């Protein structure tokens with residue numbers, strides 16, 4: 001009997017295949033805002049910011065430079081490293097909480113800017129955890145042989161949602177983008193495991209209440225500051241440490257390894273004290289921990305992606321090394337990934 005339809009997957013044996021990161025790239029805007037600059041804007045000091053956070057400076061996008069512009073630049077660098085043309089890209093995922101606009105998605109704008117005409121494109125929103133969520137989603141498409149080449153970008157223009165009169169938050173954040181190309185690579189295990197989690201009971205700790213369907217923009221919402229990022233710093237701090245340690249341990253347990261097998265730990269770059277507490281509880285040495293927070297502040301979804309690119313460029317990670325990424329963000333969300341580089 002003639003089949004009623006053609007199953008396009010039937011030609012495959014449905015055996016999963018591994019998924020590797022074959023290229024990384026990052027971009028940060030030219031303008032640097034130092035702690036000394038902030039001293040002139042709010043009642044703060046370099047001493048307070050440095051001792052409480054570890055941040056010395058952050059990059060701020062130009063008025064006419066948007067999340068999609070930064071994402072496209074980072075993407076082009078990752079494509080170059082992977083030796084991938086725009087035509088080859090099957091899927092574009094952009095993780096961001098600062099899209100150029102609510103719709104169309106920033107991923108669609110990036111698709112256009114890099115010329116990835118064949119690619120499907122969508123945004124994902126998991127705040128600072130977005131890049132890890134993104135590589136896990138992309139991995140599923142590569143493993144299942146649905147797609148061969150995926151682009152995952154974490155990109156943020158957080159300067160556009162920061163209240164520059166609020167010293168509690170404005171010193172913490174910066175703009176930038178980091179990107180990765182994911183493909184199957186022969187003889188490599190690639191992404192060994194990715195842990196993702198969320199706890200919506202803590203949704204109120206970090207949020208931007210205005211601008212969505214619950215609170216559309218009105219003169220009142222703007223006047224009340226509802227379109228700015230809000231954060232309960234102390235509670236966020238505690239939750240960040242617990243969630244990151246538990247996600248990292250889960251990921252290593254799944255791979256049956258301990259921290260001594262990891263060459264480089266790349267934590268979300270939010271606060272040096274969070275990184276130190278996580279490192280201590282994981283028993284990671286200072287040599288294992290990659291930190292670039294002092295230069296960029298917290299760039300949310302872009303944070304570990306930029307750090308991964310810099311760690312590779314600095315040759316802290318060589319082919320075959322095991323890398324542990326671990327993140328935490330609004331939602332609350334968290335995630336960890338063990339990658340054979």
Ligand code: ACO
Pocket residue numbers: 043044045048049052053127128167168169171206232233234236237240270271274298300328329330
């Ligand atoms: N300069 C000077 N003083 C300040 C500043 C500043 N920039 N900001 C706050 N203070 C003051 C506060 O007003 C407070 O003063 P008070 O005691 O008179 O009330 C004092 O400093 C201490 O404030 P704390 O909240 O106790 O400071 P803490 O040591 O907790 O550090 C910080 C605050 C840096 C925000 C920290 O709690 C933190 O990093 N939290 C985690 C943030 C985070 O990781 N976010 C990640 C997710 S982001 C995302 O998903 C988009």
